Amino acid sequence: MKEFDALYFVGAGGIGMAALERYFLAQGKRVAGYDRTPSELTAALQQEGVHIDFDEDPALIPDYCRDPERTLVVYTPAVPDSHKGLTYFRNGGFEVLKRAALLGVVTAHSKGLCFAGTHGKTTTSSMAAHILHDSGIGCNAFLGGVLRNYDSNFLLSATSPYSVIEADEFDRSFHHLHPHIAVVTSTDPDHLDIYGTAENYLEGFAHFTELIQPGGALIIHTGLALKPRVQEGVKTYTYGREDGDFHATNIRKGDGEITYDLVTPWETITDISLGVPVDINIENSIAAMAACRLIEVPADAMRKAMASFMGPKRRFEFWLKEPGKQGRVMIDDYAHHPGELSASIKSVRDLYPDRRLTVIFQPHLYTRTRDFAPGFAQALSLADEVILLPIYPAREEPIPGVTSEMILEQVTSTKKCIYSKENLIKSIELSNFDVLLTAGAGDIANLLPQICFEFKKQRR
Numbered sequence: 037m038k039e040f041d042a043l044y045f046v047g048a049g050g051i052g053m054a055a056l057e058r059y060f061l062a063q064g065k066r067v068a069g070y071d072r073t074p075s076e077l078t079a080a081l082q083q084e085g086v087h088i089d090f091d092e093d094p095a096l097i098p099d100y101c102r103d104p105e106r107t108l109v110v111y112t113p114a115v116p117d118s119h120k121g122l123t124y125f126r127n128g129g130f131e132v133l134k135r136a137a138l139l140g141v142v143t144a145h146s147k148g149l150c151f152a153g154t155h156g157k158t159t160t161s162s163m164a165a166h167i168l169h170d171s172g173i174g175c176n177a178f179l180g181g182v183l184r185n186y187d188s189n190f191l192l193s194a195t196s197p198y199s200v201i202e203a204d205e206f207d208r209s210f211h212h213l214h215p216h217i218a219v220v221t222s223t224d225p226d227h228l229d230i231y232g233t234a235e236n237y238l239e240g241f242a243h244f245t246e247l248i249q250p251g252g253a254l255i256i257h258t259g260l261a262l263k264p265r266v267q268e269g270v271k272t273y274t275y276g277r278e279d280g281d282f283h284a285t286n287i288r289k290g291d292g293e294i295t296y297d298l299v300t301p302w303e304t305i306t307d308i309s310l311g312v313p314v315d316i317n318i319e320n321s322i323a324a325m326a327a328c329r330l331i332e333v334p335a336d337a338m339r340k341a342m343a344s345f346m347g348p349k350r351r352f353e354f355w356l357k358e359p360g361k362q363g364r365v366m367i368d369d370y371a372h373h374p375g376e377l378s379a380s381i382k383s384v385r386d387l388y389p390d391r392r393l394t395v396i397f398q399p400h401l402y403t404r405t406r407d408f409a410p411g412f413a414q415a416l417s418l419a420d421e422v423i424l425l426p427i428y429p430a431r432e433e434p435i436p437g438v439t440s441e442m443i444l445e446q447v448t449s450t451k452k453c454i455y456s457k458e459n460l461i462k463s464i465e466l467s468n469f470d471v472l473l474t475a476g477a478g479d480i481a482n483l484l485p486q487i488c489f490e491f492k493k494q495r496r
Contacts, residue, residue, distance in 0.1 A: 040108040044101040045069030045135075046122050047112035048088050049078040051189055052204065053135055055178040056110065057086050058190040059142065066100050070121050075482070077182070094124035104129045110138050113207040114431040136204070139178060140212030143199040146176065149327050150213050152203035152244055153221030153257075155376040156320055160221055162348045163324035163341075165191055165200040170344065171337035175200045181348025181370070189348075198331065203244065205237075206230065210244050216252040217327050218245060221320075223262045224375045229403040229432075238262055255282070255326045257319070273301070273330075275322050282326040284308075284318055294318065298325060305335045311345040314352050314383040350481060352383065355488045356472075365391075365471045366491055368484055372400040372477035374411030381418045384473050391471045396460070396487070398425040398476030402435040405442060413446030419473070421451040425460065428478025457483060464490040 043060050045053050048069025054077055057067050061084060068087035071078055078088050089096040101107045109125045109132040125132055133141075151161035158180040165177035166185060174193030177200040182189045191200075203210035203218070206227050223241050225234040241262050245254055250269030256262065258276035266272060274280035284296040285304070294313040298305040308325075310317050325338050347353065356366035367384060371377040377397065384393060395416055399405045405412070405427055416422045424440040440454050455463055460483070469491055474480060 039106070040065065041106045042066040042068065042101045042103075043108045043110060044097065044121075044125070045086075045110045046119060046125075047071060047115045047135075048081065048086065049073070049075050050112050050114065050135075051077065051180050051182070052139075052178070052202070053110070053112055054081055055190040056135065056138060056142070057081060058084065058188065059176070059178070059192070061085055062192050068098050068101050070096075070119075073479075092120040094121055097121065097124070104131075108133065108138075110135055113209075116431070134207075134209070134212075136207070136209030136212040139201065139209075140214065143176075143178070143201055144214055146199040147197050147216035147331070148199045148201050148213060149175075149217045149219070149331075150201045150203040150210070150215040151219045151221065151323070151327075152205060152210055152241065153219075154205075154224040154226045155371075155373055155379070156221035156316075156323070157202050157204075157219075158348055158370070159317065159320045159351050160219060160323045161200055161202045162351075163321055163345055164327050166345050167324060167328045167333060167338055167341040168196070168198060168200065169193075170341040171333055173198065173331075173333060178202065179348070180204070181351055183348055184346035184353075185344070205240055205244075208240055211240075211247065213244075213247060215244075215248045217255065217330055218248050218252070219255045219323050219327055220245070220260065220262060220264075221257055221323055222375065223260050224373065225407075226373055226404070228407050229401075253330050255323060255330075257323070273326065275319075275326050277319050277322070282322050282329075284322060287318065289313075298322065300326070300329055302329075303335070305339065308339055309343045311343055312347040312352060315386050316352075316379050316383055352380065355484060356491060362470075364469065364491065364494075366469075366474070366488055367472070368474045368481075370477055371475045372404070374408050374415050377412060377475055378415035378418065380475060381415060381473065384471060385418065388471050392421070392469075393419045393471045393473065394421040394423065394467075394469050395419040396423045396425070396472065396474045396480070398478045398480040399427045399440055399443060400477040401430055402427055402432050402438045405440070406435060406438045409442040410446055412443045413448075416443065416452075417448040419449055422447050422449045422453075423460065423463075424452075424454045425457060425476070425478075425480060426454070428476065428480070430478065461486050461490060465493070468494055 049071030168175040174196035177191035180202040245264035275282040
């Protein structure tokens with residue numbers, strides 16, 4: 037990396053790319069890139085010193101990124117091969133790397149705590165990063181969500197031997213990593229456009245477990261279909277809510293708080309209080325603390341950090357929480373897989389058991405909608421009212437016959453409809469929401485300020 041003065045990121049507004057951009061800015065490199073649309077994240081990156089254009093015309097590439105000997109080009113698989121900027125760099129003899137490959141290079145010489153899974157990996161990795169930072173041990177963290185504690189998805193330490201990495205299975209990206217400790221939270225099939233079958237998806241995770249370095253450890257959720265393959269010298273531990281080598285006991289809920297005792301193979305750590313008190317975070321926090329305990333983070337430090345953890349943005353994030361038992365509530369969640377969506381809705385039901393729940397959901401990807409429409413419908417049917425947006429395509433072209441209607445027609449809730457993004461805002465003016473959950477991994481995030489504004493205007 038010392039040979040490169042500049043880095044150019046194609047897909048610079050992606051959350052995983054942003055962490056690397058911030059890392060190289062901290063190393064004194066010049067950083068530039070392209071993204072399709074402006075966002076809150078691209079604005080933050082620009083303010084921090086990243087030059088970002090929103091047109092793929094190669095003429096806009098800054099001069100300091102035009103020397104093939106001194107510029108490294110990084111891209112995300114979400115960007116099509118036909119991208120004009122990528123074509124310019126490839127034809128010009130530049131070294132071009134996938135984001136995952138660069139992350140593997142950056143973290144290869146550290147002790148990596150790598151968190152993988154269909155869902156849960158952003159929150160668990162964020163919790164572990166916060167524990168290490170708050171304890172004073174420190175880490176370099178490359179996360180898939182912006183932590184509210186730090187308003188960033190990247191943490192930097194010049195002295196810590198540890199890296200915390202969200203290990204993404206999309207496009208087999210996590211196969212570039214060399215974990216010291218690996219955590220696998222879940223293996224519900226996803227990304228079948230990449231893997232083809234559920235069996236191949238599990239094989240991808242099995243290969244990931246082979247990459248754990250001797251002397252390290254695997255921490256795996258109990259009951260998974262995954263059959264790990266670890267090298268000699270790698271220990272395997274299990275975790276779960278109420279079973280496994282690491283589990284919870286004496287769970288207490290009330291007054292908006294969740295507290296429990298953590299059972300480990302060596303001791304019981306009492307009175308773990310969750311800073312984000314939702315049910316799913318019991319398991320998430322167990323996974324994070326299990327990884328931290330294996331590198332001997334003190335129990336008191338873990339207890340203190342979990343109480344102050346505010347969570348990543350768009351992971352069960354409260355946008356409105358009026359006082360009183362009937363105060364209106366708006367929660368946003370990144371859930372984009374049936375398992376995640378079901379867990380999110382159940383968590384809201386757990387917090388507000390006797391309230392009327394409306395869910396606004398934007399499906400993400402045509403292939404995911406095609407493959408999992410019944411699962412999405414089953415999850416959404418847990419709500420009293422369901423509002424769907426059209427599918428967010430991301431990197432995909434439309435698939436004939438695949439629309440949000442595939443989900444809606446299978447939802448059993450009595451009130452259900454589909455709105456365009458424009459009509460959604462107008463419809464909120466005429467609605468009377470009680471508890472509202474917005475969900476999805478697409479550009480629904482850009483609508484949240486408007487949705488919340490209109491929600492607050494509603495008359496009770």
